Amino acid sequence: MSDAATALHHPAVEPAESPLTPESWGKLGMWIFLAGDAVGFGVLLASYGALRAGSVDWPHPAQVLGIQLTALMTFLLICSSVTMVKALENLQASNLPRAKMFVLLTALGGAIFVGLQAYEWTHLIERGLLIFGNPWGATLFGASFYIITGFHGLHVTAGVIYLLTIYRVISRVKDMRYNYMVTEIAGLYWHFVDLVWIMVFTFIYLL
Amino acid sequence: MADSHAKHGPSYMTIFWYLAILTVVEIAVIFLPISRIAIAVMLVSLASAKAAMVALYFMHLRLEVKTLGYIALTPVLIGTLLVLVLLPDTLSAPRQTDAAKKLEAPQH
Numbered sequence: 001m002s003d004a005a006t007a008l009h010h011p012a013v014e015p016a017e018s019p020l021t022p023e024s025w026g027k028l029g030m031w032i033f034l035a036g037d038a039v040g041f042g043v044l045l046a047s048y049g050a051l052r053a054g055s056v057d058w059p060h061p062a063q064v065l066g067i068q069l070t071a072l073m074t075f076l077l078i079c080s081s082v083t084m085v086k087a088l089e090n091l092q093a094s095n096l097p098r099a100k101m102f103v104l105l106t107a108l109g110g111a112i113f114v115g116l117q118a119y120e121w122t123h124l125i126e127r128g129l130l131i132f133g134n135p136w137g138a139t140l141f142g143a144s145f146y147i148i149t150g151f152h153g154l155h156v157t158a159g160v161i162y163l164l165t166i167y168r169v170i171s172r173v174k175d176m177r178y179n180y181m182v183t184e185i186a187g188l189y190w191h192f193v194d195l196v197w198i199m200v201f202t203f204i205y206l207l
Numbered sequence: 208m209a210d211s212h213a214k215h216g217p218s219y220m221t222i223f224w225y226l227a228i229l230t231v232v233e234i235a236v237i238f239l240p241i242s243r244i245a246i247a248v249m250l251v252s253l254a255s256a257k258a259a260m261v262a263l264y265f266m267h268l269r270l271e272v273k274t275l276g277y278i279a280l281t282p283v284l285i286g287t288l289l290v291l292v293l294l295p296d297t298l299s300a301p302r303q304t305d306a307a308k309k310l311e312a313p314q315h
Contacts, residue, residue, distance in 0.1 A: 020275050028275070035278050042286030046293060053297040062237050074230055081265050082223045089219075191265045195258045202254035206237050207247055 024181045027188070034192045037155075041196050044151060045203050048144045057137035061205050064136045065124070065145075073116050074201050080109030081194045084187045091170070091180045100167060103183065106190060107163040110156050117153045121146070145204060152200050155193050162186055222264045229257050 021027040052058045087102035124145075128135040134142040166186045170179040217225075233253050236246055263269040268276055 020272050020278075031275055031278050035282050038282035039285050042282055042289060046286060046289045049290065050293045050297045067234060067237075071230065071234055075227065078223060078226045078230070081261065082219055085219045085265055188266055191261050194265075195261045198254055198257045198261065202233065202250050206233060206250050 024185065026181070026185050030185045030188045034188065037192070038196070041148075041151070041199070044144075044148050045199060048148060048203065051138075051140050051144060055138045055140070059134070059136035059138070059141055061145075061207070064129075065205055067205050069116060069120055070201060070205050073113055074197060076109055076113050076116070077194045077197050080106045080113070081191050083109065084190045088180065088183055088187055091176060091183055094176050096170065096176070096179070099179075099183070100170060103163055103167045103170070107160050107167065110160040110163065110190075110193075114153055114156050114160065117149065117156075121149075148200060148204055152193070152196055155196070159190050159193050162189060217264065219264070222260055225260060226257055229253050 021031070083102045083105040087099045087106065090096075090099035090102060129142050129145070131143050131146050133139060163186060166183055169182055173179055233250060236249050236253070239246060262279060268279055
């Protein structure tokens with residue numbers, strides 16, 4: 001055995017690859033992407049807070065936006081997170097048909113969420129809340145509201161497309177281990193979307 | 208696979224009910240006859256608890272290696288720093304409408 005080979009097998013030397021997520025590099029990649037994306041949302045929410053704190057005629061969101069619909073949307077996203085983990089659970093039990101059904105239900109939950117957001121936006125635009133106009137006070141309220149909820153809505157839309165793609169993949173591939181891995185990575189993205197909405201709901205609608 | 212250990216600890220449905228109940232509590236909190244600051248503190252705490260539950264149980268972060276947890280915590284740290292950095296400017300900035308009033312006042 002050469003010196004290099006001996007050194008490689010020495011217990012004090014770490015292996016060249018010691019992944020944080022041994023089952024898949026994709027999972028680590030998704031976590032890093034989500035951390036970056038979370039900074040993006042953090043910047044938006046911090047900017048919202050700074051703008052609001054510097055304004056005396058910032059409307060009280062809970063009074064002007066109405067929270068019944070968004071509370072329902074929050075509940076819907078929480079339900080979709082449960083269907084997502086149920087899909088994983090069924091993949092682990094090699095129950096592909098049920099796993100596929102739960103992936104579809106998750107995508108459906110996301111699609112309904114986007115539909116409700118479109119309905120909310122239409123209603124608010126009709127009442128005069130625009131990106132450059134706000135009948136209840138500070139103009140920047142409209143701009144920040146549409147940018148933050150729009151950015152999140154875009155993530156949900158991307159998530160629905162992602163989930164439908166995963167549905168197609170797990171329908172075709174027979175390797176259950178691979179199916180579990182890709183669904184778990186998609187699940188991370190979906191739960192992140194839910195997690196961000198928890199923050200958006202609190203900071204934009206309730207506070 | 209992280210999920211192979213997910214059976215240990217609360218079930219997904221238990222987490223779901225916690226999240227649903229905390230959402231109802233959040234909505235109830237905004238109607239409490241207490242100061243806005245107290246309401247804000249309670250809402251941020253409740254939202255943080257919900258977000259932590261999603262990350263730990265649905266995203267299985269509690270079963271992953273610690274380094275992955277540090278990656279997940281990085282944006283929280285950056286966000287907190289960002290708020291702290293913005294705080295002095297935010298608190299000392301002239302209020303928007305006050306500035307508007309000054310502009311509207313007759314010039315002598």
